[in-house]
Every structure is written in C-alpha cells, then in structure tokens.
Amino acid sequence: MSSGKHLAKGSPRPALPDDGVPRLYSMRFCPYAQRAHLVLNAKKVPHHSVYINLTEKPEWLVEVSPLLKVPALHLVAEKEQPSLIESLIISEYLDEKYPQSPLLPKDPLKRAQDKILVERFSGVTGSYMKILLHDASPDELWAALDIFEEELGKRGTPYFGGDKPGFVDYMIWPWFERLAVLKYVLGERYSFDSQRFAKLSAWIELLLKDDVVKSFFATPEQHVEFWRTRKAGNASYDLLA
Amino acid sequence: MSSGKHLAKGSPRPALPDDGVPRLYSMRFCPYAQRAHLVLNAKKVPHHSVYINLTEKPEWLVEVSPLLKVPALHLVAEKEQPSLIESLIISEYLDEKYPQSPLLPKDPLKRAQDKILVERFSGVTGSYMKILLHDASPDELWAALDIFEEELGKRGTPYFGGDKPGFVDYMIWPWFERLAVLKYVLGERYSFDSQRFAKLSAWIELLLKDDVVKSFFATPEQHVEFWRTRKAGNASYDLLA
Numbered sequence: 084m085s086s087g088k089h090l091a092k093g094s095p096r097p098a099l100p101d102d103g104v105p106r107l108y109s110m111r112f113c114p115y116a117q118r119a120h121l122v123l124n125a126k127k128v129p130h131h132s133v134y135i136n137l138t139e140k141p142e143w144l145v146e147v148s149p150l151l152k153v154p155a156l157h158l159v160a161e162k163e164q165p166s167l168i169e170s171l172i173i174s175e176y177l178d179e180k181y182p183q184s185p186l187l188p189k190d191p192l193k194r195a196q197d198k199i200l201v202e203r204f205s206g207v208t209g210s211y212m213k214i215l216l217h218d219a220s221p222d223e224l225w226a227a228l229d230i231f232e233e234e235l236g237k238r239g240t241p242y243f244g245g246d247k248p249g250f251v252d253y254m255i256w257p258w259f260e261r262l263a264v265l266k267y268v269l270g271e272r273y274s275f276d277s278q279r280f281a282k283l284s285a286w287i288e289l290l291l292k293d294d295v296v297k298s299f300f301a302t303p304e305q306h307v308e309f310w311r312t313r314k315a316g317n318a319s320y321d322l323l324a
Numbered sequence: 325m326s327s328g329k330h331l332a333k334g335s336p337r338p339a340l341p342d343d344g345v346p347r348l349y350s351m352r353f354c355p356y357a358q359r360a361h362l363v364l365n366a367k368k369v370p371h372h373s374v375y376i377n378l379t380e381k382p383e384w385l386v387e388v389s390p391l392l393k394v395p396a397l398h399l400v401a402e403k404e405q406p407s408l409i410e411s412l413i414i415s416e417y418l419d420e421k422y423p424q425s426p427l428l429p430k431d432p433l434k435r436a437q438d439k440i441l442v443e444r445f446s447g448v449t450g451s452y453m454k455i456l457l458h459d460a461s462p463d464e465l466w467a468a469l470d471i472f473e474e475e476l477g478k479r480g481t482p483y484f485g486g487d488k489p490g491f492v493d494y495m496i497w498p499w500f501e502r503l504a505v506l507k508y509v510l511g512e513r514y515s516f517d518s519q520r521f522a523k524l525s526a527w528i529e530l531l532l533k534d535d536v537v538k539s540f541f542a543t544p545e546q547h548v549e550f551w552r553t554r555k556a557g558n559a560s561y562d563l564l565a
Contacts, residue, residue, distance in 0.1 A: 141459060161433060172439045179432035191420035198413045 085109070089320035091136035092282055096143045096229065104129045108144070110137050110153050111323055112301065112309045114208075114257030115170040117248070119154040120299040121253040122174045126181045130174075132285035136320050174254065186250040201254045202245070203230055211258055228280060231255070235282040236292060241289055246295055252286075259287055263303030264310045328352070330561035332377035334404050337384045341468075344401035349385070349393050352557045352564055353542065353550045355498030356411040357395040361540040367422045372502040411440065414497065418476040424565050427491040441484070442495045444471055446536045452499055456509055456551070463508075469521060472496070482530055489534055493527075495538060500528055504544030505551045 089110065089232050090097065099106060107123065107189040109116040123130050135144060135153055147166045148155035156167045156176075167173050178186045187194050195305045206227030213219035235243065243251035265271040288297050301309075305322055330351065331338065340347060348364065350357040350373050362369050376385060376394055388407045389396035397408045397417075408414050419427045428435050447468030454460035476484065484492035507514040518525045531537050543552075548565055553560040 096505065158433065162552075164438065165433065167433075167436050168440055169443050172436050172443065175439075176432050176436040179435065191417050192399065192406065194407065195413050195417040198416075199409055202410050202413065207528050 087134060087321070087324035089133075089136040089313040089324070090141050091132040091140055091277070096141070096146075099131050099133075101108045103132060103147065105255075106131045106133055106157040106159060106167075107122070107134050107151050108135055108147055108155040108157065110135055111287065111320065112306065112318075113153055113237075113311075114261065116154040116255055117260075117299060118170040119156065119173045119177075121256065121295055122177045122186065124298040125248075125253060125295045126184050128175060128177060128181050134320070134324075138320075148163065166223040171198075171254065174250070178250065186244065186253065186305070188249075196250070197243070197251050200231075200234060200251050202280050203227075204255050206230070207255070207258055211261075214265060215287050215314075218268075221265065221269055221272065221274060225274070226281070228283065232283050235286060241286065248276055248290065248295065253295070259283075259290070260296075261306045267307045267310065271310075291301055294295055328373075328375060328562070328565035330375040330377040330565070331382050333380040333382055335382045336385075336393075337382070338374055340372050340374075343370075345372060347372045347374055347388075347398040347400060349376055349388055349396040349398065351375050351376055352377070352561065353547065353554075354394055355364050355502065355560075358498040358501075359411040359495055359539060360395040360397065360414050360418075362374075362497065362536055363418045363427065365539040366427065366489075366494060366536045367418060368423050369418060375561070375565070379559055379561075412439075412495065412558065415491070419491065427485065427494065429490075432472050438484070438490070438492050441475060441492050442470075444468075447471070448496070448499060452502075452506065453504060456555075459509075462506065462510055462513065462515060466515070466517070467557070469524065473521050473524050474526060482527065489531065493531065494536070497531055500524075500531070501541070502547045506545050508548045508551065 100131065105123075107116075107119055107126070107130050109120065109287075110173070111134055135141065138154070145152050147157045148168055150168065152168060154170055154173055155167070156173045158165055167176055175187065184324055187197055206226075207224060208301075210219065210221070210227055211226035214221055214224065231243075238245075240246060242248045255268075262275065301323060309319055309322055312322075346364075346369070348357075348371050349362055350361065350413035352375055361373070378394070381392055385392050389409055393407065393409060395409070395411055395414055397414045397559075399406055399408065408417055417430065428438055439503065445468075447467060451460065451462070451468055455462055455465065472484075481487060482493045483489045484496075489497075503516065507516075542564060550560055550563055553563075
C-alpha cells in the first residue's frame with residue numbers, strides 16, 4: 084500500500100499485498116495519471132496507487148513502464164503480469180473490463196465521436212504547456228476551448244456524457260482543475276471569459292461537486308504550489324502525502 | 325464515384341450516388357489514409373473514395389474534415405451525416421460497426437496491448453519523417469523497429485494478429501510499403517538489416533501477398549516517385565489515377 088509519498092531513485096520497489104488488484108503507477112499532480120485515477124474511482128475498481136518521483140525515477144520503473152512514463156497500470160492478476168501505458172488506452176481498457184458505471188457509449192459512432200473530442204482536446208493541452216513553458220499568449224487555448232463550449236451546446240446536456248459525467252468529462256477535467264495555474268502564470272493576461280464559456284463554466288461548477296472528482300482533487304492553491312516548486316527545480320511531489 | 329484524381333482548390337464537391345455508403349476522403353499516398361482503406365477493404369465495406377490534393381485543398385474540405393486532414397470518413401447514412409477523423413479512431417469504429425473479419429481482439433487486455441503497440445509505432449513514424457525532412461540518421465528508426473521484431477517473436481505467430489493480419493498489421497503496414505523511400509533518401513546509409521529484422525522480413529513477404537494489402541498497393545518505384553515530386557514542390561498526386 085502506498086503512503087502517497089513519491090518513490091525516487093534508490094527507493095526499493097514497494098511491497099504490496101498479494102491480493103491481485105491492479106497497481107497504478109502515478110504522480111500526484113500529473114493530469115494524465117489523474118485520468119486513470121478518475122476512471123478507477125468512477126468504476127470503484129479496487130487498486131493500489133504507487134507514486135513516482137518523475138525527476139529522480141526509481142530504477143525499477145522500467146519494469147512496469149518501458150517508456151518510464153506515468154500512468155502505468157500493472158495487472159498482477161493476469162498471466163505474465165502485463166502493464167498498460169497511455170492514459171486513454173488504460174481508461175478505455177478499464178471501461179471495457181469493468182462494465183459497471185460505463186463511461187463510453189456502446190454505439191460505435193457515439194464512441195468514435197467521444198474519442199475524437201478527446202483527441203481534439205490536445206489543442207488545449209498543447210496550448211496549456213506553451214503558456215507554462217514558453218510564456219505563450221492564452222488566445223490559442225481559448226480558441227481550442229470554443230470547440231468544447233460549442234459541443235456542450237450541441238449535446239444539450241449538462242455533461243459531455245449526458246446526465247452524468249462520462250469518458251469525455253473525466254478525460255478533460257484535469258486541465259480545468261488546473262486553471263489556477265494558468266492564472267498564476269499569466270497574471271493580468273489571464274482572460275477566461277465566463278460569458279464566452281458560459282456552458283463550460285456551469286459544467287466546471289457541476290464537476291467540482293462530483294464525488295469522483297472530489298475523490299482525487301487538489302485545490303487551486305495546491306496546483307499552483309506544485310507548479311511553482313516544479314518550475315523552481317524542486318517539485319513538491321509529496322505536498323499532499 | 326471517384327476517378328482517383330485528386331480534387332484541388334476550385335474543384336466542385338463531387339456528385340456521388342445517393343446510396344448511403346460511407347465516403348472516405350483520402351490522399352493516394354498518405355499512409356494514415358491507407359490505414360482506413362485497408363480496414364474498409366479487409367472488411368469489404370462498400371464505400372466511395374474521394375481523393376484530395378493536400379497542397380491546394382478544395383474549399384469544401386472543411387465541411388467534412390474540420391482540421392482539413394485526411395483520412396475523414398463521411399457517414400452519409402447517419403443522422404446529421406457526421407464525419408469521423410483520425411485514422412485509428414476511424415479504423416476502430418469500422419471494426420466495431422462492421423463485425424465481419426474482426427481486426428482487434430475481443431478481450432479488453434489484448435485490445436489494449438494491440439493499441440499500445442500501435443501507439444509505440446509512433447517511434448517509427450516519427451523517425452521516418454526525421455529522415456525524410458531533416459536528413460536524420462536511420463539508427464533511431466531501427467531501434468524503434470526492434471520492439472516490433474521482438475513482439476513478433478513473443479507472439480510466436482506469423483502476423484501480429486495471429487494466423488492472419490489484424491489491427492496492428494494493417495495500422496503499421498503503410499510505412500513498410502514505403503521502405504524504398506528511405507532507401508532512396510538515405511542512399512548508402514540505408515542499413516535495413518535482414519538478420520536483425522528476420523521476423524519482420526518474413527512478415528513483410530507475407531503481407532506483400534495479402535489480398536487486402538494488394539487491394540491498395542503502390543510499388544516501391546511509385547512511392548519514390550511521389551516523394552521525389554512532393555519534395556520538389558510538385559507532388560504527383562495523380563500518379564496512379
């Protein structure tokens with residue numbers, strides 16, 4: 084079991100109970116890893132979380148994640164104990180393997196449309212990193228968000244998943260939880276327009292009250308503090324541990 | 325119906341029969357579009373192909389492909405006639421929608437493993453473009469191919485899909501069909517090692533005899549000629565039309 088502390092170079096591989104439940108290799112502030120946590124929690128899948136210091140990675144990480152990335156899901160009950168990587172592939176696997184509380188629609192066309200929407204969210208995540216790392220203007224990010232504002236209008240439901248959060252909602256949520264980091268980095272240039280993004284603003288308020296989101300949540304202040312320390316070269320991985 | 329000629333800026337949108345079959349917007353030498361052609365042909369799904377000049381795109385392309393990319397699959401028989409984009413999403417949609425000749429395994433773990441393998445093929449496609457556009461060394465590409473040589477050994481079957489080609493085989497094939505372009509660009513630095521890639525070499529020979537691959541095939545000389553003209557700024561889109 085994990086204390087929530089991030090294991091670094093030199094840490095022994097953690098002893099975990101031989102209970103056969105999947106082990107999620109994660110980093111507490113990684114938005115991609117958060118996707119896997121949200122899906123595991125939405126579907127109430129018992130699992131262990133093992134947190135990894137991504138600055139000084141433990142030597143054994145390669146055994147569960149060949150590209151040394153998180154999230155990685157180690158399936159210890161399966162033959163040969165394989166690991167899965169890539170947040171979207173892990174999330175879709177969990178949705179197929181554990182049919183309770185389905186997140187993706189069953190209809191092939193609707194499934195494809197949800198996946199395309201998540202793929203198009205890379206416009207937002209790309210702009211987000213350009214702002215954080217290269218001091219870019221937020222205009223490109225707001226333009227990428229327009230697609231999601233418009234799509235909520237087209238769907239005519241409070242969530243992308245309909246009357247409750249689904250695949251799209253949980254796959255894109257981690258970046259909305261981190262809007263405060265943009266505000267911190269941009270200062271007066273932060274220009275989220277709650278008129279332009281009226282539907283997304285209502286959606287954010289709903290997700291903040293969602294039990295699954297609350298089950299793996301960090302406050303705006305905590306996200307800012309993590310970013311500040313990461314930028315300064317001494318990332319506070321264990322801020323919440 | 326398409327003559328196979330690529331439609332450019334100023335071309336009217338083609339008149340197609342009102343038969344309700346999907347329309348694939350494609351470019352004859354695009355490896356991503358080829359994935360969709362292979363899946364459509366593997367599953368014998370009736371469709372129309374509309375070829376697009378990607379240098380001078382027709383004005384109406386945006387109506388079926390919001391990011392102006394190919395492949396795009398226009399589903400004219402569905403309500404609101406939606407279009408799908410992204411070669412992997414289109415391919416998975418077709419595999420779910422048309423159950424004949426299934427390409428992905430049914431088991432969620434095996435599906436996820438196949439998708440991860442295709443995701444890791446981006447190491448090959450990325451290196452391929454670096455060689456073509458930035459005169460990079462092929463070492464990185466061969467290292468990325470090692471994973472696939474090893475995986476064929478682990479699976480112990482002639483194809484990634486088992487006894488016949490499956491999802492992985494058709495998703496990665498287009499870049500093997502274009503090895504001659506690497507040879508053309510690299511000259512004496514081309515160093516494909518048929519010992520190091522013994523299993524992949526046997527696999528290539530098998531795929532060259534596969535009816536689906538043959539249904540949408542261009543010769544090494546044709547791929548080289550397309551690349552040569554594209555590089556010179558006058559891409560021979562209609563070389564096979």
